[in-house]
Amino acid sequence: MTQGAFDGSFDLASSDETPSSRSESVLRGWLPVVGPFTVGASFLLLCIWTWGRWFDPLVDFGRELYVPWRLREGQVLFRDIAWFNGPFSAYFNAALFRVFGTSITTLVVANLTILAAGTALLYLLVRSHASHLTATVTAVVALALFGFGHLSALGNFNFVAPYSHEATHGLVLGAAALAALGRWSAIRRSGWLGLAGALLGLCFLTKGEIFLAAAAGCGVLLAFAWRERDEPAAARARQAGLWLASVALPALASFVLLSFGMPASKALKGTLGSWPWIVGGSAMEITFYRRISGLLDPKRSALELVVWAAEWLLVLVPAMLLALAARRRKVLAMTAAAVAAPLIVALLLTRVGWLKWLGVARPVPVFVAAFAAWLLVAGGSVTGGARRRLIAWCVFALVLELKLILAVSLSGYGFVLALPGVVLLLVALLHHLPKWIDSRGGSGDVFRILALGVVAAAVLGNLVFAAGWMNRKSHTVGRGADRFLADRPGPIVQEAVDEIEAICPPGQTFTVLPEGIMLNYLARRESASRFVNFMPPELAFFGEATMVEDLESNRPDYVLVTHRPTLEYGLPRFGEDYGRELWSWIESHYEPIALYGDPPLRDDSKFGIELRRRRVGPEAARGR
Secondary structure, eight states: OOGGGGGOOOOTOOOOOOSSSHHHHHHHHHHHHHHHHHHHHHHHHHHHHHHHOOOSSSSSSSHHHHHHHHHHHTTTTTTOOOOSSSSHHHHHHHHHHHHHOOSSSHHHHHHHHHHHHHHHHHHHHHHHTOOOHHHHHHHHHHIIIIIIOSSSOOOSSSSSOSOOOHHHHHHHHHHHHHHHHHHHHHHHHHHHHHHHHHHHHHHHHHHHHHHHHHHHHHHHHHHHHHSSSSSOOHHHHHHHHHHHHHHHHHHHHHHHHHHSSSSSSHHHHHHHHTTTHHHTTTTSSSSHHHTTTTTHHHHHHHHHHHHHHHHHHHHHHHHHHHHHHSSSHHHHHHHHHHHHHHHHHHHHHHOOGGGGGTTTTTTTHHHHHHHHHHHHOTTTTTHHHHHHHHHEEEEEEEHHHHTTOOOOOSSSTTHHHHHHHHHHHHHHIIIHHHHHHHHHHHHHHHHHHHHHHHHHHHHHHHHHHHHHHTTOOOOOEGGGOOOESSSHHHHHHHHHHHHHHHHHOBBEEEESSSSSSSHHHTTTOOOOOOOOOOHHHHHHHHOHHHHHHHHHHHHHEEEEEEEEOOGGGGOOBBBTTBOOHHHEEEEEHEEEEEEEEOOOOOOTTEEEEEEEEOOOOHHHHOOO
C-alpha cells in the first residue's frame, strides 16, 4: 500500500488488492476510469438538477454579489464598506467581475470551477490512500450533501452560492495547504513547503475559525514530519523560517495594499478580519451562535448527540459482527449482504423522518476522535508517516467542528465545517474498518456493502429533503446573466427591483433594512450606508448608534424595509426586539410610498417590502 493521500504522493495506480485472475486484472484496469467518470457524471447531474436554485433572493448571497461589485467600481473594503471577515474573497470575486463581467453567472461559473477542483483534490487524496470505491463514494457524497446541498429553506449553504465565500475559499485553501505540506513531508522539496505556507496565509485572510483548524492540522503535520527524520537543528530552523515567512507574506501584502486606502490601524484591523470578534468573544454573546454550537442548551444537545451515536452503533455494530463471523462461505455472506443493503436503505428511509436526517452528522466529532485515537494506539496497516498524516487531518476536522461542537449538522454552516469530518468517517467505514475485519479473518466486503447501504440511506434522505425546498423555487428573479429561481418572495422582490429602477435613477441611492442588499445589486444602485446588513450580528459587532450616525450622515434617497424574521437570533423582529433606534430614525425621516406584497414586520406567515421616500419640507425638519 502506498502512503497515499495524506503524504501527497497522488499515486492513482496504487491499490491494496492483488489480482488473482485475468478477469480481476481486466476489471481493475477499468477502475481508474469508472471512478472519475462516476464523480464527473454526478457533478454534471447535480448541477443540472439544482441549476439556478442555489440562491435566496434576500438573505446572505446578495452581500456576496454587492460587495465585489462595489469594489470593482472603486470602493475600498473596510473604508467604504464595513466588513468583518478577511479581505481575500471579496477582492478575489471583485477581480472576477473585472475580468469576466459583473453578473451572477460569473460568480456561479467560478464557484463551480472551484468546486470541481476541490472535488478532484478530494478524490486524489482519498484514492491514493484507499480504494477506487472509497474515493468515488466519498467524492459523490461530498457533492450531493455539501457541494450542491440545499438542506434549509434559505439555500446559500452550498459551494455554488455560499452564504460566505470566505467559508468555501477558506476550506479549499486550508485543505490544499495540508495536502501541499503532506507532499513536502514525503519528498522534502522546499517549494512544496513554501506553497503550503502561502496557501495557509491566504486562508488566514478568509475566516478565523477555518484558519485555526488548518493551522492546527499543519502544526501537527510539521511536528510529525520533523520526528520522522533526524535532521540538524539548523535545517529545521530554515524550514520553519521558510514556512512562517510564507504564511506571513499574504497578510503582509494585504496590510500594505489596504494601507494605500486607509490609515495603518484600519488596514491592520481589516487584515485581521474576523479575529477581533473571535478574540473579543462578541460572536458567542449572540444567541444564534450559541444555538448552532449546541451551547444554548448543552445538556439537551449532549443527550441528542448520545442518542444519535447509539443509533449509529445499533446499525454498524451488528454489521461488523456479521462481517467478522463470515469466515467461511464468504461469497454466500456477500450475497446476503448485497440483498440486505437495499433493505437497510428502505428501512432507514421509512422509519426515520426526513427532518431527522439533518442530525445524522451529530456524532461525527465523536467518531473522528475515536478514529484518531485508534490511529494513535493501533493503526492497523496504516503505519509510519501515513498514520501521522491521517491524524493531522483528524485534527483539522475536529477543530473545524468546534463551532458546532454539540450540534454538528449537514445543514447550515455544516456544509463547510462538517465536510472534512464526514470524509474521514467515510474513509474509516469503507476502507480502514473493512481492512481490519479482513485482518481478523472476517469479510471486510460484507461490512463494506452494509455500510454502503447506510450511507445510501443517509444521502437519499437528505436529497429528498433538499428536493422539497428546491421544488418550491419556480419564480424568476433578475434578468440576463443575473437570472435565478426563487420561492414565494421572488415575484415581490422582482416587482420592488423594477419599481426602484424606474424611480431611482443611477446616481441616487437606496438602503435596505434589515437585510436585502440583493435588491441593490439587481437594480445596480448603490446603498448610501457603509453597512451591508442591519441584522443582530452586525448590530453587535459595529453598534447600532454607529449605524444610525452613518445613515444620518449619508441620507439615502429611498429606504426599503423588508420582512425578515430573525427568531434564530432570539430577537424575532426588527424595530421591536432589536434595531429600535434604526426604526425610529426611518420613521422620522422617510414616508411610505409603495408596498409590494404584505406589510412587512407584522405577520411572519406573509412577505412584503415597503418602499419609503425621504421626507421633504416641514416634516423633514421636524424629523431632524
